[in-house]
Amino acid sequence: MKNMLKLIGASIAALSVVPASAQDGAAFFKDKTVTYIVATSPGGGYDSYGRLVAEYMQRNLPGSTFVVKNMPGAGHIIGANAIYASKADGLTIGSFNTGLIYNQIVGAQGVKFDLSKMSWIGKAASDPRVLVIASQSPIKSFADLLAQKTPVNFATAGPGSASYVETVILTNTLKLPVKNLTGYNGTDDQLAMRRGEIVGSIASRSSYTTFIENGYGRYIAQIGGNDKDVPQLSSLVKDQKALDLIALVQSQGDIARLTAGPPAIPADRMKVLVDAYKHAMENKELQARAEKLERPVEPAYGEDVAKAISKALNQSDETKQLLAEALKSDKK
Amino acid sequence: MFDVMFAALGALVTNPQTMGLMLIAVLIGLIVGATPGIGGRLSIALAIPFVFGMDMTQGAVFLLTMHAVNGTSGQISSIMFGVPGDGDDAATTIDGYPMAKKGEAGRALGASITASGVGGIIGAIVFAVMIPVLEPIVLAFSPAEFFLLAILGITFIAFLAGGDNIFKGMIVGLFGLMLATIGMDPQTGTARFAGDYLFLWDGVSLVTCVLALFAVPEMITLAVKGGSIAAISMDGVKFSYKQIFEGVMEVPRHWFLALRTSIIGALIGMVPGLGGSAAAWLCYGHAVQTSKHPERFGHGAVEGVIAPETASNAKEGGSLLPTLFFGIPGSSGMAVMMGAFLILGIQPGPAMITKHLDLVWTLIWALVVGNLIAVTFLLFITRWVAVLTFINATMLVPFIVVLVVIGAYVNEGQWENLLILLAMSIVGYAMLRANWPRAPFVIGLVLGRIAEESLHKALDLWGLSFFTRPISLVLIGMIVATIAYAIYRSRKPNVLANMQVSA
Numbered sequence: 001m002k003n004m005l006k007l008i009g010a011s012i013a014a015l016s017v018v019p020a021s022a023q024d025g026a027a028f029f030k031d032k033t034v035t036y037i038v039a040t041s042p043g044g045g046y047d048s049y050g051r052l053v054a055e056y057m058q059r060n061l062p063g064s065t066f067v068v069k070n071m072p073g074a075g076h077i078i079g080a081n082a083i084y085a086s087k088a089d090g091l092t093i094g095s096f097n098t099g100l101i102y103n104q105i106v107g108a109q110g111v112k113f114d115l116s117k118m119s120w121i122g123k124a125a126s127d128p129r130v131l132v133i134a135s136q137s138p139i140k141s142f143a144d145l146l147a148q149k150t151p152v153n154f155a156t157a158g159p160g161s162a163s164y165v166e167t168v169i170l171t172n173t174l175k176l177p178v179k180n181l182t183g184y185n186g187t188d189d190q191l192a193m194r195r196g197e198i199v200g201s202i203a204s205r206s207s208y209t210t211f212i213e214n215g216y217g218r219y220i221a222q223i224g225g226n227d228k229d230v231p232q233l234s235s236l237v238k239d240q241k242a243l244d245l246i247a248l249v250q251s252q253g254d255i256a257r258l259t260a261g262p263p264a265i266p267a268d269r270m271k272v273l274v275d276a277y278k279h280a281m282e283n284k285e286l287q288a289r290a291e292k293l294e295r296p297v298e299p300a301y302g303e304d305v306a307k308a309i310s311k312a313l314n315q316s317d318e319t320k321q322l323l324a325e326a327l328k329s330d331k332k
Numbered sequence: 333m334f335d336v337m338f339a340a341l342g343a344l345v346t347n348p349q350t351m352g353l354m355l356i357a358v359l360i361g362l363i364v365g366a367t368p369g370i371g372g373r374l375s376i377a378l379a380i381p382f383v384f385g386m387d388m389t390q391g392a393v394f395l396l397t398m399h400a401v402n403g404t405s406g407q408i409s410s411i412m413f414g415v416p417g418d419g420d421d422a423a424t425t426i427d428g429y430p431m432a433k434k435g436e437a438g439r440a441l442g443a444s445i446t447a448s449g450v451g452g453i454i455g456a457i458v459f460a461v462m463i464p465v466l467e468p469i470v471l472a473f474s475p476a477e478f479f480l481l482a483i484l485g486i487t488f489i490a491f492l493a494g495g496d497n498i499f500k501g502m503i504v505g506l507f508g509l510m511l512a513t514i515g516m517d518p519q520t521g522t523a524r525f526a527g528d529y530l531f532l533w534d535g536v537s538l539v540t541c542v543l544a545l546f547a548v549p550e551m552i553t554l555a556v557k558g559g560s561i562a563a564i565s566m567d568g569v570k571f572s573y574k575q576i577f578e579g580v581m582e583v584p585r586h587w588f589l590a591l592r593t594s595i596i597g598a599l600i601g602m603v604p605g606l607g608g609s610a611a612a613w614l615c616y617g618h619a620v621q622t623s624k625h626p627e628r629f630g631h632g633a634v635e636g637v638i639a640p641e642t643a644s645n646a647k648e649g650g651s652l653l654p655t656l657f658f659g660i661p662g663s664s665g666m667a668v669m670m671g672a673f674l675i676l677g678i679q680p681g682p683a684m685i686t687k688h689l690d691l692v693w694t695l696i697w698a699l700v701v702g703n704l705i706a707v708t709f710l711l712f713i714t715r716w717v718a719v720l721t722f723i724n725a726t727m728l729v730p731f732i733v734v735l736v737v738i739g740a741y742v743n744e745g746q747w748e749n750l751l752i753l754l755a756m757s758i759v760g761y762a763m764l765r766a767n768w769p770r771a772p773f774v775i776g777l778v779l780g781r782i783a784e785e786s787l788h789k790a791l792d793l794w795g796l797s798f799f800t801r802p803i804s805l806v807l808i809g810m811i812v813a814t815i816a817y818a819i820y821r822s823r824k825p826n827v828l829a830n831m832q833v834s835a
Contacts, residue, residue, distance in 0.1 A: 042377035048671060055381070071745055074516075074533040078746075081530070109523065110530050153793065159521025181792045183518045183785050186667065187660045191604055194658065195471045197793050210659040210674075214681035289384065292675045 025268035028090070030063035035086075036259075037094030039079020041072040045206070048293055049124050049257040050095045056280030061272065069094075075161050076100055077110045084113035086262050090269035093121060093261040098252050099162020101312050106324055108160065116313055117263040119270055120306040122277045124290075125206075126298040127256035128225030129166065129249055131233065132208050132217050133200040134193035142221045142236045145200075148177040152199040155181055155189035166249050167202045169323055173242045193217060204253070209294050224250040244319050251312040255305055257295075274302040340693035344701065350390050354698065357397035358705045364398075365405035365417065367739075375402070376668045383672060389694055391676040395669060396652070396695055397702035403644040404448040404706045411440045411637070412721050413561065413732050414550035415543065415739070420612040420644040422542040426771050427629060427636025429550060434632055435562040437718040442579020444637045445710045447590060450583055451642030452703030454594035455601070455649030456696050462602065463685065463692075466653055473603045475789035476798035480807035481606065481614075482783035487811055488617025489772040490818035491626055498822055501772045504763070508776020511536050518785045531748040535781060538609065539743040542774060544756030547736045549764040552757075554725045561721040561728070576714050582634045589619060589635055590642050597643030601650025604660065609778045615643035617775070621814065626821075630769065649699050656680050656692065 034057075038050035047070065054066040071079040076096040086092035103111050133139045139148070154171065156164040159182055171178045178200075184192060190211050192198035205225065211217055219230040223246055234246050259277060261270075280286060281299035290297045300308070315323070344350060364375040376395055383391035406417035411428030424444060431440035462469070489505040490498055514525045515535035526532035554561060583590055593615040600611040619639035620629045629636050651666050659680035661667040673680055684692055720728070740753045763770055790798040798804060 042374045042668070044667060044671075047377060048380075051377075051381075069745065072534075073744065073746070074530040077533075078530045110528060110533070158516060158518055160516070161521075164521070179792075181789065182521075183789055187604070190660050191470075191654075191658075192474075194660070195474055197474055210679070210681065213679070214659055214683075216658075289675070292677070293671060294674055 025090075025266075025270075025272035026061070028269055029061045029272065032063075032091055033065045033067055034058075034061075034090075035092045035094075036066055036068045037079050037083050037086075037092065038068055038070050039072065039076040039083075039094065039096035040070065042070050045295065046095055046097070046257070048295060049290075052286055052290060053095070053124060053259055053277070053280060056283050056286045057273075057276045059283075060276035060279040074110055075103075075158075077103065081110075081112045083260065084118065084262055088119070088262045088264045088266075090261065090265045090273055093119075093259055093273065095257065095259050097162055098123075098255050098258055099165065101252060101309070102162060102165045102323070103160070104313065105315060105320060114263075116310050118309075119261040119263060119265040120302060120309060121259040121261060121270075121273050122281065122299055122301040123255045123259070123305050124257040124281065124297055124299055125295065126225060126254050127204045127206055128227070128253045129202060129223040130205045130208060130219045130230065131200065131202055131221040132193075132212070133220055134196065134198070134217050135215060136196055137199050139199070139220065140218070142231070142233070145176060145178075145220060151177045151179040153181055153197065154178045155184035155192055155198040155201045157185050158182055162252070163203060165323075166252070169245050170202060170242075170249065172325075173239070173245050173322060174237060190216070204256075206295060224253040241318070241322060244316070245322060248312065248315065248319065248323075251308060255300070255308050255312075258305060270302070277301065336689050337693050340690050341697045343690075344393070344694055344697050350393060353390055353394045354397050354702060355705065357394045358401050358702055358709065361398040361401040361702075362405040362706060362710065365402040366408050367417070375399075376665065376672060380668075380672050380675065383676060386676070388676045388678060389691060392673060392678060392691065392695060393698040395672050396698050399665060399669060400452060400645070400648045400699050400702050401706040403641070403648070404445065404452070404703070404710060406644075407444045407448070407637075407641055408441065408710075408717060409735070411444060412437055412718070413547065413728075413735075415547040415732055415736055417739070420609050420640065422546060422609075422774055423612040423616040423640035423771070424637055425546045426616070427631075427633050429546075430630065430632035431634070431637070432561055432721045433563050435721075436575070436579075436632065437562065437721045438575035438714065439579035439582070440632075440634070440637055441714045441718055442576035442711065443582040443634050444579075444641045445707055445714065446580045446583045447638040447641040448645045449703045449707030450590055451594045451597060451645035452648065452706075453700050454591065454642070455598040455646030456699035456703075457649075458595060458598035458602075458646065459649040459653055459699070460693075460696050462598075462650075462653060463657070466602070466657055469599075470603055470654055470658070472803060474793075474801075475786040476794065476801050477803050477807065478606060479783055479786035479790050479798075480804055480811065482610075482779040482786065484807060484811050484814065485610065485614045485617060485775060485779045486783065487814045487818070488614070488621060489775055490815065490822075491617060491620045492629070492769060492771045492775070497769060498818070500768050504769055505772035505776045508773040509780040510776075511541070512777050512780025512784070519788045529748065531744070531746045536752060536777070537740070537744055537749050538774075538777060540740040540749045540752050541756050541777060543736050543740050544753045545760035545763070545770050545773060547732070548753070548757035549761040551729050551732055551736070552761050553764065555729045558725055560724055573715055576711060576718075579634070580711065583638060586635055586638055589622070590638055593618060593639045594642040594646040597646035598650035600643070601647030601663075602653050604651070604654055604663065606782060610782065611643045611647045612640035613775050613778055615639040616771070621817070630771070645703065649696075652695065652699075656684050656695075657682055 036050055036054040038047050040046045051068050054068050058064055058066040071082050080096040080100055083094040104115055139145050156167040167180055189201045194216055221233040221236060222230045223233050234243055237243060278301050281297055287297050376399055406421040407424045410416040410421040410425040412432055414425050414429035416422040416425045428440045489501050492501055514532055516533050517524050523533055596615055597611045600606050616639050619635045620626045651663050655661045655666040655670050661670045670680055740749050
């Protein structure tokens with residue numbers, strides 16, 4: 001009976017969809033309030049990008065009001081769940097850590113979203129990963145690191161976080177002589193590297209810009225990005241399995257600071273949202289402001305992001321296996 | 333050196349535009365601080381768009397002043413209604429609210445506001461003095477020291493409960509430590525006692541617990557009892573600037589305590605990793621421990637107001653140090669501040685001393701001047717604010733309950749916290765009725781997490797040998813001495829006699 005009703009409902013809905021144009025979509029947002037969910041507390045990268053995106057999207061959707069709502073907790077899962085479960089009317093969108101891809105692949109606890117079904121509006125940046133070594137360490141290159149006889153200490157955030165997953169899968173498959181220490185949240189790792197108790201870390205390049213400029217450390221390898229000051233990790237590795245995992249990590253970095261809505265937002269409204277996002281990203285003022293925050297803009301939009309996400313989710317069984325194993329073998 | 337120092341002060345106070353901005357910043361900072369549940373971090377994040385296009389110095393002064401005076405007004409609701417704005421202010425509530433009940437709200441506010449100002453200014457001085465020796469001191473504190481500092485703080489529980497209450501205090505403290513284990517296990521990444529309730533993954537909300545344990549029980553008591561918060565009639569009190577001035581004078585009377593807690597607060601702020609609430613609580617514990625009459629605490633001892641307030645304002649000066657000179661922010665509030673500095677074109681790092689020494693001094697002076705403005709302004713309006721404690725409960729309680737509910741919700745934006753508020757309020761009311769101490773709970777909750785995380789890290793890094801690091805040995809000595817002193821004092825007969833009188 002329930003299915004029957006659904007069917008009838010669906011047919012009515014199908015019939016009532018007169019070819020909708022973008023004009024209808026744009027008219028819809030007039031006098032409406034759009035909630036932009038940021039899956040972290042105020043302050044920090046996700047919040048900065050979220051507020052910029054919301055402010056400039058509002059300018060490109062006449063008559064609309066964008067409200068930023070911070071929904072922190074459980075490593076972005078609370079925010080992502082909230083966006084996924086919101087009504088698909090285009091009035092709730094938001095941003096969360098791309099690293100949730102890992103949580104979905106391994107079927108982690110608490111995940112109530114399916115990234116492959118979400119409505120992808122765009123991404124604002126690329127955030128390549130770097131291998132950083134504290135300046136007082138004698139390790140000057142990736143080869144030096146591999147040549148270490150006794151494991152050196154690397155710091156990661158809590159288990160289950162994206163930083164942890166990436167550090168563990170890379171160190172395990174590359175067989176790096178590294179001991180991973182967990183619980184270094186925020187900038188704890190940088191301070192620990194200054195103290196010398198931690199030798200290195202695998203982190204996003206943007207979070208280490210100031211650290212490196214101050215001469216506290218050096219990059220020895222990078223994953224993704226166009227920077228020429230440091231070799232790409234993929235050029236230093238031969239093993240195919242490792243290369244697959246490096247590619248997975250790179251795909252994460254390529255689609256950073258994303259904006260998405262719940263599944264099945266009507267196509268006309270999606271088009272309007274993606275256009276507004278695009279105009280926001282192309283705005284010179286936004287670019288200048290992001291530049292000052294040391295958060296460069298490197299956008300991609302709609303379908304392109306959706307494709308990149310489903311590509312990242314669609315890993316070979318072998319990679320999935322590696323991912324699960326890497327995570328399991330490090331659990332105590 | 334000195335020419336730069338005073339040139340910066342001159343430039344700051346003679347520029348009408350900068351001073352105007354500072355006044356606005358103080359006002360915003362005070363309003364945000366007085367509203368429970370809204371932290372200083374949010375106010376900086378929201379103010380960032382406004383500083384775009386401001387001159388580097390003015391923008392930095394604006395944001396820093398706003399942030400620095402935040403703690404100065406948070407105590408108003410803690411003292412007057414027993415409604416702490418956040419974890420720091422909860423320490424002020426323990427003695428501030430009993431003072432208000434005795435009709436001494438004016439004195440308590442006078443003392444706490446002055447203490448905040450003094451703390452803020454001493455914090456700025458510590459900042460200035462510490463610049464040359466910053467690096468070795470900050471880098472000397474590792475997870476091993478954090479763990480032992482947290483344990484030292486936990487041993488203060490013995491003093492907070494006092495006398496024959498010591499076992500009650502320990503039980504409550506252990507309850508706090510127990511709740512601190514709820515959430516993501518920092519070592520294995522599995523959810524502990526949280527199941528699928530995602531809102532518990534980051535631990536039980538401190539603000540919610542503090543509101544439930546302190547604010548709600550007091551409001552229930554007030555509603556049941558009727559009358560007003562101040563237990564005496566208004567005619568009985570000479571309610572005037574005189575009472576407030578008496579409070580102000582309490583700070584110079586306890587100048588040595590104020591100096592010590594300011595310096596401790598600034599040092600805790602300087603060493604990232606212990607967190608803001610730890611400063612206020614450690615200093616409260618320190619005040620009780622060093623007092624000749626620890627039994628007065630919890631019943632309206634003015635030292636119990638001075639210590640946490642000096643500490644929480646002094647830590648702002650301290651926490652700016654690693655942010656400015658290492659580019660490594662010590663707290664989430666400072667992380668936001670650092671983002672704002674970058675926007676303004678300030679590149680935090682060791683080069684600040686060589687390239688932007690004038691700006692550094694301007695910021696130090698901004699801390700001093702901002703605190704002075706805030707203190708003057710608050711002392712002036714306090715007279716009218718304190719009268720609220722004489723309002724009839726039937727009119728006051730509903731307002732405050734609304735404030736409490738909003739505070740518990742807004743802080744993390746999760747409605748589930750309202751359930752925690754309800755459950756913990758029942759516990760809090762029971763504790764109040766049975767005359768059990770409530771402060772040890774907050775200490776357990778605040779320091780339990782720090783202790784656990786740092787213990788894991790320290791063991792991972794050095795194994796058990798971390799106990800033999802030099803600073804570790806000093807801290808262990810302090811812990812042993814604290815415990816021994818607590819046992820000695822609880823056996824001293826005259827203290828016990830005092831206890832029974834006051835209970």
